[in-house]
Amino acid sequence: IDPPDHRNIRDGVQLLQELGAIDPAEKDVRKRLTQTGRKLAQLPVDPRLARMVLEADKNGCVREVMVIAAALSIQDPRERPADKQAQADQQHARFKDETSDFLAYLNLWRYVREQQRERGSSSFRRMCKQEYLNFLRIREWQDIYTQLRTVAKQMGIHLNEDDAPADHIHVSLLAGLLSHIGMKDVKESKDSGPGARKEGGRNEYLGARNAKFAIFPGSALFKKPPRFVMSAELVETSRLWARVNAKIEPEWVEPLAEHLLKRTYSEPHWEKDQAAVMAYEKVTLYGVPIVAQRKVNYGRVDPETSRELFIRNALVEGDWRTHHKFFADNRKLLSEVEELEHRARRRDIVVDDETLFDFYDEKVPEHVVSGAHFDSWWKHKRHEEPEFLDFEREMLVRESAAAVTKADYPDSWRQGQLKFRVTYQFEPGADADGVTVHIPLQVLNQVTDEGFDWQIPGLREELVTELIRSLPKPIRRHYVPAPNFATRFLDTAVPLQEPLTVTMARELKRMVGVPFTADDFDWSRVPDHLRVSFRIVDERRRRLAEDKDLEALKLKLKPKARQALSQAAAATASRQGGESLERKGLTDWTIGSLTRVFETRRAGQPVKAYPALVDDGDTVSVRLFDTEAEQQQAMWKGTRRLILRNIPVNPAKFASEKLTNAQKLALSANPHGSVQALFDDCAMAAADKLIGDFGGPVWDEESYRKLYDKVRAEIVDTTVRAVGQVQQVLAAWQAAERRLKGVRSPVLLANLTDVRKQLDALVRPGFVTEAGLRRQPDLMRYLIAVDRRLQQMPTNVQRDTTRMEKVHEMQDEYAWLLEQMPQGRPVPQQVLDVRWMLEELRVSYFAHALGTAFPISDKRIVKTIDALAP
Template identity: 45%
Template sequence: MNKDHIAARLPHVPIAQERALRRRFRTASTPQDWEALQRDVDKACAVVERRAAGIPEITFPEELPVSARHDDIAEAIRDNQVVVIAGETGSGKTTQIPKICLELGFGRRGLIGHTQPRRLAARTVAERIAQELGQDIGESVGYAIRFDDRVSPHTAVKLMTDGILLAEMQRDRFFNAYDVIIIDEAHERSLNIDFLLGYLKRLLPKRPDLKVIITSATIDPERFAQHFADAHGNPAPIVEVSGRTYPVEIRYRPDDEDPDALVHAIEELMAEGPGDILCFFSSERDIRDAMEVLEAKKWRNTHVLPLFGRLSNQEQHRVFSPHSGRRIVLSTNIAETSLTVPGIHYVVDTGTARISRYSTRTKVQRLPIEPISQASANQRSGRCGRVAEGIAIRLYSEEDFASRPEFTDPEILRTNLASVILQMASLKLGDIAQFPFVQPPEARHIRDGLNLLHELGAISQRHHEGLPKLTRIGRDLARIPVDPRLARMLVEAHRLGCLYEVIVIVAALTTQDIRERPLDHQAQADQAHARFRNKRSDFLSYLQLWDYLEEKRKELSGNALRRLMKAEFLHYMRSREWRDLVRQLREVSQQLGWNIPDPTGNAEAIHCSLLAGLLMNIGQRDGDSKEFHGTRNTRFMVFPGSALAKKPPEFVMAAELVETSRLWARDVAAIDPAWVERLAGDLLKRQYSDPAWYRSKAAAMVQEKATLYGVSIYADRTVPYHRVDPEGARALFIRHALIEGDWATRHHFFHENTAKLARAAEVEEKARRRGLVVDEETLFEFYDQRLPRTITTGAHFDSWWKKKRREDPTALDFSPEALLHDSAQEITEDLFPDRWGKFRLEYTFEPGSQHDGVRVLIPVPMLASVDPTPFQWLVPGMREELITELIRGLPKGLRRSVVPAPDFAHNVLPLLDAGQDLRQSLAEGLRRLGGTGIDATDFSLASLPPHLRMTFAAINKKGKIVDSDKDVHALRQRQAAQIRSSMDRLGSYTETTTAEQWTAQTLGAIPETVATKVDGHQVTAYPALSLREGRVSVVVFPTKAAAEQSMLTSTLTLLMRSIKVNAKQMVKGLPLQQRVAIEHYPHGGDEGLVEEARVAAIRDLLMAAGGPVRDPEKFEQLRKAIEPKVAGEARRAVVTIAPGLVSYERIKEELTHWEGPAIDDMNRELEFLLPPKALIVHGIQRLKHLPRYLQAMNLRLEEMPRDPDKDADRQDEVDAVRTHLDKALAKKPKGAEKSAQVKEIQWMIEEFRVSLFAQRLGTAYPVSRKRITRAIDKL
């Protein structure tokens, strides 16, 4: 074993193994180590030797332009690490440069890697080189593309797509498998090419032995040379190779929107001679429109053919097949570089193309139609100089051409960078902004790529170097050789258990659609494909198509399957690619350790998996239209070819959004917005309403609305506020629950604290000023200091308090003293009692409210017996203010002697006797202090401020206030039915027996009062006789007055039953004129009058005898004493009223001949003086003055014509006092007009009439307007 021999052999091992073998050489220590190392070194050298031995003799075709520059190219490669070779298509650079490298000795220790932008090119170039070397594929020349790997250990030249080389970075970061890397067609500046160029730029200093060759069309090769400049700034050398081209004449024919410009250009070229014409358009639609126009010309022996990417293979092959006559090929920019159309003599360039551009604002891949660059225009014109001299007509001006950009923007400046950033993060290549791209992308494009990766869950945060940190999902995405969004679908499918189905769909989205629609068989193709359509999901259509083909593949032979697919407009080769990608993705899944379960058919899981990669591509339908509101304010429609286009659902996701004539969603499916919510997570933008307190939940809640980049996912969802703002939710809980008490709780401390606060608040109500009780902020601070920060809801509190109260049950108890400020100490129970005898008092400080002041709570059954007089005094603490206001309310003349009012109020207060009437006691006290002329009637209680008048509140048996009023009489009237009802519940004290007569055997004696409990209250009630329907019974009344009235009425009725009079005796001996007047008595004639006289006589005799009695025996004695006197009293009544009736009849007749206000007044007076049952209503004593009143009226009638103005003035006097009375009564409860005081005032007014209109007749007592007014004021 010779160490020197091993050391000499190490430089000849494959580059990929050299580093590991040298490490072993340095660490070997035992004979066994050296023997093993020598074996491995010899084996490695043998691989290199076999590879070298397999390389045949190399020749170069002389006809190729690149052969003429052979020596220059070889020298540049040998002497430089990087070489740029520029040459037109057809120069031979693609096939000959790898051979030059082989000739220079490369391809032995490492491969000569040769990248191509497309798989087809990689395969065909490999086949061409192998053919020139006289070998088969897989020997010295092989290729590796996505679905096919034809590389062996003997391979020296490896053709591959640039994507394959990118993928190798993951396992061979230094490209140790290669000693030469050729980047072909670099002028296309695809994303992969730019990434490789940047990666190689950074790699070369670490691999000084690696040769890099950049081949490009003659489009800006200087940029590549400068990119690979050395440390001194010297650019890489450029070797230019001329192509096999002929001169091309450029003609400018600006169309100026001439619709026939194309036709004119073609006709101009056809006039030049024979040869095919290639016309460049921007879109398929333009091609179809042009075909329609050109075919209509029916030029002889001329064929019009379309050429674009979506054509079927058969239709594309027509362009390349041998033909006779002239062909006019209408192509998109696919014919610029991707395909070479043979036999082209002429070119027509419309000057536009669809350029794929990614919008960072809308996140949509746009395909706008743009003017092409100068380089693209030259590529197009160059297509007609391959076989002979050519002519190119540009349908735009030379000035327009000169103003265009020199080159087309590279793909890295107009696409999403997510896949590049993902690979860079996986390879830990540092900050993308610092990566040496040929043309660095803008910062906004980098941010957009990072945002997409964040949305996919691939990155979490940035390293300190600016490189995004991959998540577990991100690491999986980096290992899956498809677009990151599609890879994300697979990750989610693994999690949801539907990987089988999603792999099929992802593969379908990655490859070209196998469904073909030939131009001349579109209807038949649509009909054949209809069986695969799913009305809710285009993605499930792929599954249905896959299942169909898999079934047919089992049933049919290869040829039979091809024939079937052709008949059903399905592309066989594309289906092979689809199937190959499915196989590859399954292999990747297995490498990731994922299990691929059998198909489940779970549509929701499948679509949720797809949605994980398509969150950016969702939309909500705009009302009933077919337009969708998408993310970031985009608006799109479902592509017409989709199964969902006719009846779009409410929410959709799309595999892609592409902007052409408008923004279209392709490959769409209906989704449930709840899926978006589950998948989007923090990407959702949540907006919240102002928080609202929910008593039932004992928590603050908000209405939540979630959008994903502007698309509404849900709205008006009620969620706990603590999820949004824990501190705010805690504050609201303390304020609403613990301070305001707006929650349902049984916690003892809380109810105790509430009671303490209520008692403290009552002090403010009593004192009629705020600020005595500590404010909410003090209470908030109390709870804030004691509650943990995590307490935000009632549930949280209950859980905490359950433990806390065991440790300290008083932890949350208020101290009563701490709830009030020091100034509240003057509010004592003596000054502001809580009860008035057996009634509870409440205090309210609400100026302007009807409840302002003190309120006494009176049970309904006791309402009738309450005497309001003592309540005029209010409570001791308010009396000084009460007295002050009463003094201020005195007439000005009286008030002068008792000012200042507050001083007199303070001084008079000790002199007052609260057991007397307030006004009477106050008048006496003020007079003792020097007040002059002050009488009790001078004080007006009605004019006091509301809070200085007691409020009487009726409460039911539950203690709830049912009604209230400042006037207890008005309150009684409104509650009369309830009071009566409570009396009916007195049980044994209510007599249910009725009888014809009142005897000891029937009803017995009747007590004046009875006492019992009603609704828990001690009530005094008043029994009395009552007659209903002619039968007598005992009824209990709530008030003494009501009982006495019933007793009087019932006694009178019983007496009238047995005491009769002789009607004829009542009028016997009266003058004729009076008898006639009695017969004409307006209320029942003589019989009516005699009946009234009888009733009045019985009543007067009854009252004269002391009134009703309560014992049936005494009643019988009373009846016997009254009966003999009735006839005489009745006769006296008739005799008393008879003269007045004569005058009444005469005046009534006289008034019919007059009109006017005075006549109306006298008619009203007659109605008052002689109403129905006048003797009963007014009584005999009142009606003895009737003749005088009627005589005064008669005198008025006589005087009125002589001086009507004087009569009117006197009438105004009467009207004034009547109006004053009416106003006073309007303020009184209903029925007040029947009171004795009011009746007395009415008779005073009658006397006042006499004094005004017939003064000489005299009045019964002194009367004046002032006296009447004062009497009214005292009501």
């Protein structure tokens, strides 16, 4: 007799090991057979099938699994003749289960048993033949099942009476098919870029030991292949096919294959929330990934590495939530000495992390690998030596720290009566790198840019040096080396008296004689850390916003700043037992005298705001504003609303009644949408004129009553005159509109668009109040000038275009000026008046014969803009 092939012996041993029948670690061969192995030997089927039955006993599905195991022991009882494949498939389709070919055996078994009970022997044979079932194989199937059941009872295996869940059945089957699992193959996609993934093939699976197989076309899973599958049989023909398959969940595998799994770990890292070192575990069975990435506690896997990471991250870097006193004291002391580095922008003052690591490494026991381990150890150690883990300042600081003084690196910044906390951050590239001034929200409205451009003394020389280097090359070459000129400048300059660049331009010119202006310095070339950052904080010092642009912060936080002022006013009134300064729903002046400036103290800082009446539509309110400019604008409108709502006779309605129907019809063509809206606009413009004529607005009740009486006496007549003026303006506007509609030429498209924009800007809803009554004659002249331009435009297009381009150049200059104004603040009236200079310029270009209100030219406009620019 020839001995068996070594490969067969090896395969047999591997199978027994897979099934848990032998223990390869046992050196005594006689003891290698496990309890499971002894039970497998008693069952009269293949060891894989026997293992399924044993597992089924644990899961309460022995009856179903023995049926399937018996079926897998024989040739498939379903026949498929070559000449009648379609008919056979049709008959067998009723037994299919979309997720499992194994369950098809159960369905067939139940059907056969039912037919046997209902039919005689001959009838049952004929039925088998008609439905393409092999009678002899069915008998064999039933015989094997009977044998299994008999042996199982003898072994004490319990047969369940109730139907078992499908998952329990499949888990039991999986116990015998651990090397017959597969995961749908997924590969990197070259077409979709890095990281993109695609299926390696609709039916291609990665199996044990890197085998590649596909689901057999006759399987119920062929059309919808699952992510993970187990197969009763792998048959190689044109390729490796998996026959009799079922969908499985990867989490079923791990408990069954614990003795076969390979575990690898990657990316060990500290996690603050867990107070432990975690890593990602990958679990594979014969190369098939069962768990792709699972986070686990790494302390049980590699205690040495975990201890090192715990010390470095939790103790040295402070990334740990704990209430231990030594930890808080050490972090505080370390923060204090690190602040010296941030101020001086040097990394050679504080000892490095290795020194701190060595300190803890020497003192913390080897078994401490996590926060929980540390807490357990320290609970006893701190009673023996409370200062065992305390830092000493001397061990943290090098000698070079003495050069950092508070004179050069102050803790606070003063601006007038205001005092702000200053902090330092040495982190190149970070937004807050450098000096940060902390500004309480409630005083934000009082803070200006003044002085911050000079920086703190410790960084001033570097700042001046970099500003010199930012000059254009023809100027810069006269100031080399830049550090020397920076030192000379700071020796003589008086800081904070005027903008830094203004002082530098004057003093540097005096040194060399080369003239230039403050605008020649390029702040964009200055390193970010040399520009002060502003951090706005609430009363609890919590960060609200941060930026190097103070005006941008003011605009962004304007609503919150106004709310803070309101809260300060309410708190002050509450302390004094009086009524809050801010009011709503006022219909008359019932507030006594309105203070022009509200002042109090909040969190040690002087708070200042500016109260004013606010037009709320039908009523007025008292509200606090950030600036005097906003106060003046609101107070005017609020006073106007309060006066108009209390005048007995509606001036707009009275003016309307004075007009004929024909006049009303003529006025109906207006940008307001209705005649009444136009009359209301005229009434407000009339009120503005009278309030200005009589010295308004006012700030106390007596002055208000006098102003009210004067306005009431003249408001009706003034409104009627205003309507008359506006009637003429609208007539000129309508004439210009008709003329514009009559000009049709593609060549004039840009010119006509310019006219359209001008008309829309001159006459629009609210134009009467916007321009004021005194400017209505000017409006009419501008509109007549538009009409004349349209008359002349077709006769000399080039001339019109040239003049239009000159106007556009001035408009661009004006747009630039408006951009320089602080956002969120009222634009000064002198700046707004430049708009009317542009209209006069148009008159001088397009209708010179009409004359202008004052001498006008491009140069005059540019000069005015330069004078108004901040």
